[in-house]
Each structure stands twice: as structure tokens, then as C-alpha cells.
Amino acid sequence: MITLRGLTKHYGRKRVVDELTFDVAPGRVTGFLGPNGAGKSTTMRMVLGLDRPTSGEALVDGRRYAELRHPLREVGAVLDARSVHPGRDARRHLLAMARSNGIPDARVDEVLGTVGLADVAGKRAGAFSLGMGQRLGIAGALLGDPGTLLFDEPVNGLDPDGVRWIRQLMRSLATEGRTVLVSSHLMSEMQLTADQLVVIGRGRLLADAPVTEFVADDRAVHVRLPDPGERQTLAHHLTGEGLAVEERGGGELVVTGGTVEGVGDLAHALGLRLHGLTADAVSLEQAYLRLTANEVEYAAPAAGRRAGR
Numbered sequence: 001m002i003t004l005r006g007l008t009k010h011y012g013r014k015r016v017v018d019e020l021t022f023d024v025a026p027g028r029v030t031g032f033l034g035p036n037g038a039g040k041s042t043t044m045r046m047v048l049g050l051d052r053p054t055s056g057e058a059l060v061d062g063r064r065y066a067e068l069r070h071p072l073r074e075v076g077a078v079l080d081a082r083s084v085h086p087g088r089d090a091r092r093h094l095l096a097m098a099r100s101n102g103i104p105d106a107r108v109d110e111v112l113g114t115v116g117l118a119d120v121a122g123k124r125a126g127a128f129s130l131g132m133g134q135r136l137g138i139a140g141a142l143l144g145d146p147g148t149l150l151f152d153e154p155v156n157g158l159d160p161d162g163v164r165w166i167r168q169l170m171r172s173l174a175t176e177g178r179t180v181l182v183s184s185h186l187m188s189e190m191q192l193t194a195d196q197l198v199v200i201g202r203g204r205l206l207a208d209a210p211v212t213e214f215v216a217d218d219r220a221v222h223v224r225l226p227d228p229g230e231r232q233t234l235a236h237h238l239t240g241e242g243l244a245v246e247e248r249g250g251g252e253l254v255v256t257g258g259t260v261e262g263v264g265d266l267a268h269a270l271g272l273r274l275h276g277l278t279a280d281a282v283s284l285e286q287a288y289l290r291l292t293a294n295e296v297e298y299a300a301p302a303a304g305r306r307a308g309r
């Protein structure tokens with residue numbers, strides 16, 4: 001379990017992480033999403049004790065990273081797959097990590113097998129492809145059999161096989177009951193991997209919800225009523241319930257903030273005649289773009305987004 005409470009980081013006068021409070025629960029994959037520069041890596045670095053919070057705290061199983069007795073056995077992370085010494089072979093790299101953390105040597109061959117590098121364990125890491133380097137980074141993260149794992153943009157630059165392998169690995173780590181936090185700036189990727197989504201923009205929390213709810217909340221409902229008077233009645237009641245209603249041509253109302261079931265039940269209760277009731281197929285990508293539209297640090301001018309806030 002990862003717990004963030006009011007986590008804040010300033011670099012000079014810039015507030016890069018801003019009062020983040022959320023939990024990352026075990027047994028599921030939590031996607032950590034945000035545009036480039038949103039503060040995802042900085043947040044992960046603070047969880048791992050690599051950066052010191054300006055205020056607030058980041059805890060793993062209730063303790064700060066610095067207080068963990070055997071950090072590698074409690075938290076594993078892949079922040080930058082290229083951080084391996086290029087002259088060392090994969091096995092020696094992992095053996096050095098294991099020995100300095102009181103992990104038995106035998107575990108090295110186990111994790112090399114898990115990540116599919118057993119056959120190239122004697123090769124210099126510097127000669128590894130990006131995908132092999134990523135696997136080696138993951139082997140290091142798994143070495144101490146930790147209950148909590150953090151991956152920063154793990155599929156960047158990988159081929160489709162590598163991407164699929166990483167997805168399956170994350171899912172199986174979560175199924176084993178571990179806490180898995182994975183960052184990405186791509187919703188399309190998280191859609192296929194994550195159960196829960198935490199979205200940040202400019203260091204602030206924008207959403208923390210199960211993937212399913214994330215879409216449901218953002219879907220517009222289209223309802224068509226042939227009778228103008230009945231249309232007004234329904235619009236009046238929906239607005240009264242706090243939903244946004246927009247009138248379109250063809251006798252259609254577009255309702256946001258509600259569900260097909262809710263709008264249908266209300267119309268039924270009011271005895272109104274409907275000619276159509278559908279929900280928009282808003283993709284998670286659209287929901288995400290809408291949520292972060294004002295939070296992009298380096299937006300293209302053509303996108304028409306606000307430059308500052």
C-alpha cells in the first residue's frame with residue numbers, strides 16, 4: 001500500500017507536485033496518468049526516497065522509504081531502464097544488487113527466468129536492446145519479492161510483444177496481491193492495463209477512480225422525445241437534479257453527468273414518450289483529454305488550450 005498525504009514538491013519557485021493525497025491499494029494495477037511534466041516521476045521519486053518532499057509525506061506500508069529495513073524486499077521500482085552499468089553482464093548486475101540487500105544468490109536466476117533473460121544472462125547490459133534493458137530493470141525490481149512495485153513509463157519504446165508482456169506481468173503481480181503503480185502519459189495504454197486510474201495535471205490530483213467509473217462519469221446521454229412540451233418537462237427535471245442539458249435539433253436532448261438508466265427511469269416516472277435513448281461511446285482517451293485539457297504544460301498553440309492558469 002502506498003499512501004500520499006499532502007505530498008508537495010517545489011523546485012525553486014515552481015510547485016511541481018501540489019498537495020497530492022491518495023492511496024494506491026494492493027491487489028490491483030493503478031495507472032498514474034498525466035501529461036508530460038505533470039509531476040508523475042517526481043512523485044514516484046519521493047515515494048522511493050530519491051527526492052525529499054517540500055511538505056507532506058509519501059509512505060509505503062505506513063513507513064517512509066528511509067525507514068524501511070530492507071527496502072528492496074518491500075519496494076521494487078523501474079524508473080529508468082538505462083540506469084544499468086553498460087559493462088556489467090545481467091547476472092553480475094543482479095548479483096551485486098542481491099548481495100548488497102541480503103537477498104540469496106539463487107533468487108537472481110529465478111528472476112532472470114521470470115523476465116525471459118536466462119539465455120543472455122552473461123551478456124553485457126550495454127549490448128542489450130531497449131526491450132532487454134527494460135526486462136533487466138524489471139528483474140531488479142522483482143529481486144527482493146517486494147509487495148509494492150512502481151514502474152515509470154514501462155512500455156516506452158517497446159515493440160508490441162514487449163508491451164503485451166509487460167501488461168501481463170503487471171496484471172499477474174497485482175493478482176498475487178501486490179501494490180502496482182504504473183505511470184504513463186497514454187490513456188490508451190492504461191485502459192488495457194489498469195483497474196484504477198489516478199490522473200494528475202500540473203502536480204495536482206484531477207481524478208482517482210476505477211477505470212469503469214472514469215468513463216461512465218463522462219458519457220453524454222442522448223434522449224429523443226417527439227413532443228416539445230414533454231421535452232421541456234424532462235429537461236426541467238434533469239436540470240433540477242443537477243445535470244447539464246443541451247437541446248439539439250431533431251427533438252434531442254444531450255444530458256451530461258447522468259446515466260442512461262437514470263434518464264430512462266426519470267422519463268418513465270414522468271410518463272414521457274421516448275423515441276431514443278443512447279449513451280455516447282466516449283473513449284477513455286477523450287475523457288482523459290477533456291480532464292487534462294487545461295493542465296498541459298507545453299501545449300501546441302494550434303490545440304487552442306489555455307497556456308497558463
Ligand SMILES: Nc1ncnc2c1ncn2[C@@H]1O[C@H](COP(=O)(O)OP(=O)(O)OP(=O)(O)O)[C@@H](O)[C@H]1O
Pocket residue numbers: 011016034035036037038039040041042043184185297
Ligand atoms: N531536478 C529538477 N529540477 C527542476 N525542475 C525539475 C526537476 N525534476 C523535474 N522538474 C520539473 O518538474 C516538472 C515535473 O516533472 P516530472 O518529470 O515529474 O513530470 P512527469 O509527469 O513525470 O513527466 P513525463 O511524462 O514527461 O515524464 C517538470 O516541469 C520538470 O521540468
